[in-house]
Amino acid sequence: xxxxxxxxxxxxxxxxxxxxxxxxxxxxxxxxxxxxxxxxxxxxxxxxxxxxxxxxxxxxxxxxxxxxxxxxxxxxxxxxxxxxxxxxxxxxxxxxxxxxxxxxxxxxxxxxxxxxxxxxxxxxxxxxxxxxxxxxxxxxxxxxxxxxxxxxxxxxxxxxxxxxxxxxxxxxxxxxxxxxxxxxxxxxxxxxxxxxxxxxxxxxxxxxxxxxxxxxxxxxxxxxxxxxxxxxxxxxxxxxxxxxxxxxxxxxxxxxxxxxxxxxxxxxxxxxxxxxxxxxxxxxxxxxxxxxxxxxxxxxxxxxxxxxxxxx
Numbered sequence: 001x002x003x004x005x006x007x008x009x010x011x012x013x014x015x016x017x018x019x020x021x022x023x024x025x026x027x028x029x030x031x032x033x034x035x036x037x038x039x040x041x042x043x044x045x046x047x048x049x050x051x052x053x054x055x056x057x058x059x060x061x062x063x064x065x066x067x068x069x070x071x072x073x074x075x076x077x078x079x080x081x082x083x084x085x086x087x088x089x090x091x092x093x094x095x096x097x098x099x100x101x102x103x104x105x106x107x108x109x110x111x112x113x114x115x116x117x118x119x120x121x122x123x124x125x126x127x128x129x130x131x132x133x134x135x136x137x138x139x140x141x142x143x144x145x146x147x148x149x150x151x152x153x154x155x156x157x158x159x160x161x162x163x164x165x166x167x168x169x170x171x172x173x174x175x176x177x178x179x180x181x182x183x184x185x186x187x188x189x190x191x192x193x194x195x196x197x198x199x200x201x202x203x204x205x206x207x208x209x210x211x212x213x214x215x216x217x218x219x220x221x222x223x224x225x226x227x228x229x230x231x232x233x234x235x236x237x238x239x240x241x242x243x244x245x246x247x248x249x250x251x252x253x254x255x256x257x258x259x260x261x262x263x264x265x266x267x268x269x270x271x272x273x274x275x276x277x278x279x280x281x282x283x284x285x286x287x288x289x290x291x292x293x294x295x296x297x298x299x300x301x302x303x304x305x306x307x308x309x310x311x312x
Contacts, residue, residue: 001206003228004160006133006193006218007031007064011269013046014055015256019248021059023241026228030061031133031216034091034105037067039075053084062131064089066099068108070121077127087129087157095135095166106166109147110138116150123154133160133193133216136178141165144178148185156188160216163194170219176208183211191216197223198312202231222273224312236312242277243305246270260294267297278308 005012005020005027017030035047049055051063063080065088067073077088092115094105101107108115122130132151137143143165151159163179164172174194182190192212196202197220205215221227225245226237249270253263268289275285284304291297 001232002028002191002214003232004029004031004191004193004214004216005221006216007033008218008222009033010266011222014050014052015252016249016270017056017059017061019245019252020225023245023248024226024229026226026232028060030059031089032061032063034064034066034094035076037065037069037072037076039069039071041075041079043076043079051080051083051085061085062087062089064091064133066091066094066104068103068111068114068118070118073118073122074125074127077122077125077130081128085128087131089160090130090132092132092134093160093162095164095169100138100166106135106138109135109143109166112143112146112150115147116153119150119154129157130154131157131160133162135166136161136163136175138166141175141178144181145185148182152185152187154188158189158191158214159186160191160193163192179209183209189214193218196220196231197227199230199234219273222270223276225274230312237277237310239305239310242310246274246301254294260292260297263294264291264297275304277310277312278304279311281308284308 003026012033021027032051035043051061063085065073065076080088091105092108096105099105099107103111134147137147161179161182163175179192190212191214192205192209193216196205196215196217217227224237226241229235229237250267253266257263257266271285271288275281281304284300287300288297291300
């Protein structure tokens with residue numbers, strides 16, 4: 001089984017990736033948080049910095065692009081090629097309201113004819129390998145039959161399917177009936193993404209879909225950074241390694257960010273997920289959230305590690 005780390009804006013940037021890959025060495029591909037594609041070279045500094053080779057040594061990183069404009073995609077793909085990349089990923093999955101309102105991410109799925117023209121134009125360039133991360137529709141699962149017809153027209157490196165519609169966001173259960181249709185219909189290699197958060201989830205999925213050889217994990221892996229080690233080799237994370245992971249990320253953010261506020265903002269984003277790895281941790285999570293100084297934050301984290309055990 002191949003394991004991919006799903007991108008999450010604000011969390012899985014190069015600082016996080018470097019610490020994670022150094023300590024766990026279990027991810028086959030990392031995907032960058034999306035870069036807003038454009039044809040004029042007006043990229044955000046943080047977007048380019050995040051994908052520079054010197055910030056991703058030894059990491060198999062796939063840049064992800066967000067756009068509904070073929071020329072923007074093509075020019076940004078050329079930029080990524082100049083940076084040494086051979087594969088690019090198209091984001092057709094982001095459910096954010098601001099993204100969808102612009103007809104991008106999963107909002108693009110509501111315009112299948114425009115999507116088809118877009119794909120025809122970018123594949124005509126043959127600039128580099130292209131994979132797609134998609135949801136199964138914007139408003140209804142029935143949209144997927146038209147979408148898979150479109151995807152089948154093009155030689156994708158792979159099709160990563162998160163079997164929810166845009167309106168689901170991350171609620172409800174993944175629609176495995178539609179994913180089963182994709183297995184039958186897709187002419188491109190498939191990767192599954194959605195709610196693999198434990199060894200039990202993984203074993204149930206593999207039992208039902210033994211033909212799937214690639215899984216992308218997101219929120220479950222941010223909650224438990226050692227999850228893939230557990231899925232692959234039944235090696236559960238311990239508090240010592242988890243503490244090392246946390247402390248290393250904290251130190252890295254302190255080295256590049258100024259002031260307690262900026263560092264705490266980044267760490268609190270992580271703890272929204274990571275606190276779930278501890279038993280009975282809500283009062284500790286509240287203290288972490290309310291911390292305004294690094295001293296108070298570190299005290300709250302120390303007490304959590306000292307007083308509570310991991311769920312796994």
